[in-house]
Amino acid sequence: MNFSDLIQRIPGIIKSPETVPVEGKKLIVDCVAWLGSAVGITLPEWVLTLVSILIVIVTIIAVFMVMFALMSVFERKIIARIQNRYGPNRVGPCGLFQPVADGIKMLTKEDIVPRGADKIVHFLAPIAMVAPALVLPVILPYGRGMVPIELATGILFFFAMGAGTELAVFMAGWSSNNKYSVMGAMRAIAQMISYELPLVMSAVVVALVAGTLSPNGIVEAQAGYNLGFIPKWFVLTPWGFVACLLFYLGALAESNRSPFDLPEGESELVAGHLTEYSGFKYAIFFMAEYVGMFAINGLLVTLFLGGYQSPLPFLEWIPSWCWFFAKLACVAFSMVWVRATLPRFRIDQMMQFAWKFMLPMSFAALIAAATWHYAGRGPAAWGLSALIVGIPYLVLGRLCFTRHHTADNRTYLFSE
Amino acid sequence: MHDLLQRFLSLPWDQAPQWLFLIPALLMLLASAAAVMLRNLIHCALCLTLSFIALGVLFIALGAEFVGFVQLLVYVGAVTMLILFAILLTPASEVAASNNPFRSFNLSKAVNAVTGGAVALLVLCGLLAAIFFSPHARAAVNPAQAAVAPAKAIGENLLSHTLLPLQGTAILLTAALIGAALLAKEERPS
Amino acid sequence: MMLQVLLAISAVLFCFGLLAALTRSNAIMVLIGIEMMLGAGNLNFIAFWKFSAHPELLTGVMFAIFSIALAAAEAAVGLAIIIQVHRRLRSVNINRADQLKG
Numbered sequence: 001m002n003f004s005d006l007i008q009r010i011p012g013i014i015k016s017p018e019t020v021p022v023e024g025k026k027l028i029v030d031c032v033a034w035l036g037s038a039v040g041i042t043l044p045e046w047v048l049t050l051v052s053i054l055i056v057i058v059t060i061i062a063v064f065m066v067m068f069a070l071m072s073v074f075e076r077k078i079i080a081r082i083q084n085r086y087g088p089n090r091v092g093p094c095g096l097f098q099p100v101a102d103g104i105k106m107l108t109k110e111d112i113v114p115r116g117a118d119k120i121v122h123f124l125a126p127i128a129m130v131a132p133a134l135v136l137p138v139i140l141p142y143g144r145g146m147v148p149i150e151l152a153t154g155i156l157f158f159f160a161m162g163a164g165t166e167l168a169v170f171m172a173g174w175s176s177n178n179k180y181s182v183m184g185a186m187r188a189i190a191q192m193i194s195y196e197l198p199l200v201m202s203a204v205v206v207a208l209v210a211g212t213l214s215p216n217g218i219v220e221a222q223a224g225y226n227l228g229f230i231p232k233w234f235v236l237t238p239w240g241f242v243a244c245l246l247f248y249l250g251a252l253a254e255s256n257r258s259p260f261d262l263p264e265g266e267s268e269l270v271a272g273h274l275t276e277y278s279g280f281k282y283a284i285f286f287m288a289e290y291v292g293m294f295a296i297n298g299l300l301v302t303l304f305l306g307g308y309q310s311p312l313p314f315l316e317w318i319p320s321w322c323w324f325f326a327k328l329a330c331v332a333f334s335m336v337w338v339r340a341t342l343p344r345f346r347i348d349q350m351m352q353f354a355w356k357f358m359l360p361m362s363f364a365a366l367i368a369a370a371t372w373h374y375a376g377r378g379p380a381a382w383g384l385s386a387l388i389v390g391i392p393y394l395v396l397g398r399l400c401f402t403r404h405h406t407a408d409n410r411t412y413l414f415s416e
Numbered sequence: 417m418h419d420l421l422q423r424f425l426s427l428p429w430d431q432a433p434q435w436l437f438l439i440p441a442l443l444m445l446l447a448s449a450a451a452v453m454l455r456n457l458i459h460c461a462l463c464l465t466l467s468f469i470a471l472g473v474l475f476i477a478l479g480a481e482f483v484g485f486v487q488l489l490v491y492v493g494a495v496t497m498l499i500l501f502a503i504l505l506t507p508a509s510e511v512a513a514s515n516n517p518f519r520s521f522n523l524s525k526a527v528n529a530v531t532g533g534a535v536a537l538l539v540l541c542g543l544l545a546a547i548f549f550s551p552h553a554r555a556a557v558n559p560a561q562a563a564v565a566p567a568k569a570i571g572e573n574l575l576s577h578t579l580l581p582l583q584g585t586a587i588l589l590t591a592a593l594i595g596a597a598l599l600a601k602e603e604r605p606s
Numbered sequence: 607m608m609l610q611v612l613l614a615i616s617a618v619l620f621c622f623g624l625l626a627a628l629t630r631s632n633a634i635m636v637l638i639g640i641e642m643m644l645g646a647g648n649l650n651f652i653a654f655w656k657f658s659a660h661p662e663l664l665t666g667v668m669f670a671i672f673s674i675a676l677a678a679a680e681a682a683v684g685l686a687i688i689i690q691v692h693r694r695l696r697s698v699n700i701n702r703a704d705q706l707k708g
Contacts, residue, residue: 121462153482153567160472160485163493167465170500174458186504189497196493213567434608441615448619448642452626457634464638467619471645475670478612480652483670487648490674495641495681502634502685506698532628536621543617547610563661570664570671578668585675592679599686602693 056148060137068290069099075336082340109279114177117276121175126277126284129168132161133288136295141216143308143321154215155203158299159196162254165292166192169263169273172285176276184272187347188263191253194354195260199250201362202243205369206234206303215299219307229313233306238386239368242393244304246362248331251300253354255293258339262347297331298324305331357400364392437477444470457503465496482567612653620646633688633698637681644677 032051073088073096080087088095113122139154141147151157166189173185207213210221224232234240253260264272274285301307305327308320345353368385375381444467451463468491475484574582619642626639648670655666692698 118458121459151481153485156482156485156489156567160488160493163489164469166497167462167492170497171462174500174504182504186501189501193494193497438611441612445615445618445622448622451638451642452622452630457632460635460638464641467642468645471649474649475652478652478656480655480667480670483648483652483667483674486671486674490678491641491645495678498681498685499634499638499641502688505689506634506692528631529629532625535628536625539624540617540621543620544614547613547617563656563658565655565661565664565667569662570667573664573668574671578672581668581672585672589675589679592683596682596686599683600689 056138060148061134064134064137064291064294065287067294068287069103071290071294071332072102073098075339078333078336079340082337103283106283107280111279111281112276114276116177118175118177121171122276125168125172125175126281126288128164128171130284130288130291132164132168133292133295135161136292137298139215140295140298140302141219141307142324143319146308146321147216150216151214153213155207155213155218155299155303158295159200159203162196162292162296165254165288168288172277173273176273178276180270181273181275184263184269184275187269188256188273191256191260191263191350191354194351195250195253195358198246198354198358198362199254201359202247202250202365203299203303205239205243205362205365208366209234209240209369209373215302215307219302219309222306223309225313231306231309231311233304233309235304235306237372238382238389239365239372240304242361242368242389243365244300246358246365247300247304249358251293251296252335252338253350254296255289257293257335259342259345260350261344262350293335294328294332297328297335300331301327352400357396360396361389361392364389437474440470440473440477444474458500461496461499461503464499465492468492468496479564482565482570609653609657613650616646616649616653619643619649631699631701633691633700634685636700637684637688640684641677641681644673644680648673 032048032055076098077087077089077095088098091097091101113119136158138148139151139157169185169188169192173181173183173188176182206218210218212218212221222231222233226232230236235244252258256263263269264274269275274282277285301324307327308324310316310318310320310323368388371388372381372385375384447463447467447470451460451467454460454463469488472484472487472491475481475487623639623642623646626642627636628639630636630639651666651670651673653666655661655664655670658666688698695702
């Protein structure tokens, strides 16, 4: 293994990725072996494996930390632009060093634990929050042959790890010994459990059509073009479009972002389960939320937007991981846009929307996907599945969103 | 000392990775012991969650990846959440004094604890005796190749050999959903 | 040897569950004990599957999956019953729930 061979195999440099299968982890192993031989040591196999695992872990954490830092400043600037003001522009060029200033501020703040708090659980809650969030990104395919951990049940892994977040929210809310915290945590858990159902169901739709639970297999199933230029992404089929929207809404709700930010609605609950957290622990919660958001957006890109596939045939010379991150940035931007534009839901609206609209719609999408598959995936199948998702949409929209249903029958579940 | 070190090094270390499952197993036992002994109900439920997480990891370590993830998804995501909600829906006074026989001394409670402990210990002795002295369990050998349960095979199995149990489970879960909703629904005075 | 160790671990877990179900008088703790016993049962299924002569038949795995689904249903109904009992008797102590009439 010489140096020019290694250079040739770096994903961004190869011209046509299809001809040479690039295996990211094998590449790292070879790089480490090459470095070892350059110094004059032959490294044993287990050292290579260990070092490559460490490199993958450090890379994922570093990339997501940088994305978190960039997102925190760009989100504020974008929202400011939408609301006709400047946003942060004091620290560094164009305010780009704002995250550094924020980080210093967070680290130097006093870490307060309330006297009545359950100290152990209060301490463990941020850890329980950030650990699953940092594990989530490992199953995403970032490019051809660039899957950190190739799991045959990757989608299931993602949702199983995501379930840990609810527990952390409960721990944070209950251990703070504050009624705002408990109420915020109860709201957050109710919201997460309710929206997890349509989220998982819409992922099941894709798993059904792709015939696999492995994220890489799902991206491979979306390769190719119809008519030579329309990509075979799942979002461009009727059932996939519906499932994609459901997944997007579920992702918004799971990451507690506006318009689903009721658990930490400042005007109602101070800051929900985060009320009694300060300093570095608060920053950890914040970070976990953003990393979780990136991970779930990455899953959205993987499931519906073709993952690392390029949108047009003549753009395939651009490395596949560029497409993944470009799509990820677009989805993240749309979430910021939504946050800047829409007001917050009321709690009964939120619950009704999840159980009476999104869940039946996800079942409809499941049936439509099965029909699409068995009708031959052609134009006729396209029309048929459009019909199967269209009719429930019209009927449910009529039933759920007529005025008197939402405005009059209000029940105050948690206020008694 | 040197002799001990020599014997330690000559143990079959190449078989060590297949005993790694002992780490989650011990964590699981510790967490479940804490879940039984602790005074505060919320702490009990949180320890139970830790025990379930370790059990899921143990399943994954034994090669049943799919079952391990389902265990994490169902138990951590749903069952413990139900338990925690139920604990919060019972009044705070009872959460504080959850009459744990191991902490507060009281004759009837002590008798209760001793009897329960004796029964559990008896069952444990019986089980362990059966496990370590039964000829069937001793006849089992380590498998030649690692047993794996691929998700595709599980799916095919669910829809062929175990189709009837699957349908039965679906009906049962629907019945449980409706039943739980009906039971927990508050009866409002008309 | 590995199978026996696994079965012993599962037996200890089962007995912890039994201990919780027998000695605690809080209904929720009894439910927690039952969940532990079910988990021990699942561990046995997986252990026997791993050391069976035909692991490719997946018998133990299928049993474990169904058992997890049933345990979830059991927890939901059990907790609903506990909440209803609490509403009637203002207590979740199982020693107080001694009437056959609601």
